[in-house]
Amino acid sequence: MQPFEYVAPETLPDALALLRAHGEEAKVLAGGQSLVPLLNYRLAKPHVVVDVNALPFGDIASDDGRLRLGALVRHHQLEESEVVRRRCPVLADAARCIGNVRVRTLGTVGGSLAHADPAAELPAVMTALDARLTVASARGDRHVDARDFFTGLLTTALAPDELLTAVDVPAVPAHGWAVEELSRRAGDFAVVAVVALLTVDGRGHVDDVRLAFAGVADRPVRARAAEDALRGHEPTSERLALAAAAARAALDPPSDAFVSAAYRGMVAGVLCRRALARAVTRALETR
Amino acid sequence: MIARMVLNGRSRQVDVRPEHTLLETLRDTLGIFDVKEGCGEGVCGACTVLLDGRPVSSCLVLAPAVRGRAVTTLRGLERDGGLHPLQEAFVRHGAVQCGFCTPGMLLTALAFLEREPRPDREAIRAALEGNLCRCTGYTKIVDAVEAYARDRGHG
Numbered sequence: 361m362q363p364f365e366y367v368a369p370e371t372l373p374d375a376l377a378l379l380r381a382h383g384e385e386a387k388v389l390a391g392g393q394s395l396v397p398l399l400n401y402r403l404a405k406p407h408v409v410v411d412v413n414a415l416p417f418g419d420i421a422s423d424d425g426r427l428r429l430g431a432l433v434r435h436h437q438l439e440e441s442e443v444v445r446r447r448c449p450v451l452a453d454a455a456r457c458i459g460n461v462r463v464r465t466l467g468t469v470g471g472s473l474a475h476a477d478p479a480a481e482l483p484a485v486m487t488a489l490d491a492r493l494t495v496a497s498a499r500g501d502r503h504v505d506a507r508d509f510f511t512g513l514l515t516t517a518l519a520p521d522e523l524l525t526a527v528d529v530p531a532v533p534a535h536g537w538a539v540e541e542l543s544r545r546a547g548d549f550a551v552v553a554v555v556a557l558l559t560v561d562g563r564g565h566v567d568d569v570r571l572a573f574a575g576v577a578d579r580p581v582r583a584r585a586a587e588d589a590l591r592g593h594e595p596t597s598e599r600l601a602l603a604a605a606a607a608r609a610a611l612d613p614p615s616d617a618f619v620s621a622a623y624r625g626m627v628a629g630v631l632c633r634r635a636l637a638r639a640v641t642r643a644l645e646t647r
Numbered sequence: 648m649i650a651r652m653v654l655n656g657r658s659r660q661v662d663v664r665p666e667h668t669l670l671e672t673l674r675d676t677l678g679i680f681d682v683k684e685g686c687g688e689g690v691c692g693a694c695t696v697l698l699d700g701r702p703v704s705s706c707l708v709l710a711p712a713v714r715g716r717a718v719t720t721l722r723g724l725e726r727d728g729g730l731h732p733l734q735e736a737f738v739r740h741g742a743v744q745c746g747f748c749t750p751g752m753l754l755t756a757l758a759f760l761e762r763e764p765r766p767d768r769e770a771i772r773a774a775l776e777g778n779l780c781r782c783t784g785y786t787k788i789v790d791a792v793e794a795y796a797r798d799r800g801h802g
Contacts, residue, residue, distance in 0.1 A: 361666040361667070361668075362666065363664075363665070363666045364665060364666060365665065366648075366665035366709065366711050368711070368712075389709065389712070392707055392708060392709060392712070393689060393707055396668065396689075396706075396707040396708070396709065397687075397688045397689060397707065399666075400668070400687050400688065400706065400707075401688075409665070409709070411709070411711070411712055413712065436701070459689075459777075460689075460690070460692070460776065460777025461702055461755065461758075461759075461774070461777050462689060462692070462695060462702050462703050462704045462707075462777060463689060463704075463777075465698070465701040465702055465703050466698075466703055466707070466708070546776035546777070547690065547776065547777050
């Protein structure tokens, strides 16, 4: 690692003042599971590392319609939290897919979102859930919807002097859910991941439906065409296959060193169908 | 800078450099060589230590961030100067080939068994999936963890 100044502010105003003073020269350290590899490889060479782990953003709070996740909530908290399992179980399932157990010990919700790896699970889940992010700076707080937060490869709407502090997600206890992903080895980033959430109404028709992909573009992608193909219809296997085909047709996935675009598209379709089938089963169980 | 941490049960004041990882501090400053460096990017599990009882990659933790926290390395498992029963199970089942992955395997397995004392074989395999053995001796490692969990349950 290149030498840097290490600072660990104990209050939010102190942290924000440091970010304002150092701008692009500063890097925020939360769980460190993306930043420290970049430091080890000298791909990141900040002058200042601002360790925010002393700030009070490590709790999961729940009120009537939503969960509020502090930006420092660790992935293992999502896996183990009783209130998450009861009110937004898709978060627990997604967290279980992240990296390895050591990544989940330290890695944080805020860190994953701010790092914005296009193959990461939590950005896709937050996109599916229409989460609202709270961003603080010395100028005050602002709110950003997940759909506007991810602006490109490893790029977000965060300015250098801003800090992500909390994420509000709707509680969706009545939704069937599924997270399906394919990765080359255990612990790898997904080749493709799909998040599905849906409800089935009293007549047996799909009511609310939310579908999002990771790994298929430079940012998480919401599958609106597939959602439209499902909403108001009975979730027969033919209908789910049709929706999965609509989702696949709307994607223009990239090739990389391991996987061709054509293969990625095919996997997206297959995983989408599986995720929908599982989400429908769960929705019918909770109805 | 001086960081106070609890290292294998003993409070220590350690001189750390901000740009050092916990792994570098343990090996290069403190001479604790039971922690191994494999990949340096958090994938292989050879540098696993327990931080406040949970497994972390010591290559992905900045040394100054450990102040005030408890770190356990393999050495911290010693029982009255002898092997921990899980280490004995590894010996009995031939679960050690070159030995490089062994400290990480042991610490990961123990942290897992703390939370899930009676796992089945599939759960053990899943718990160890982030620890790579390049001798590919996984079967005997899983055997050893399974036997330890079973015997301890009866003990």
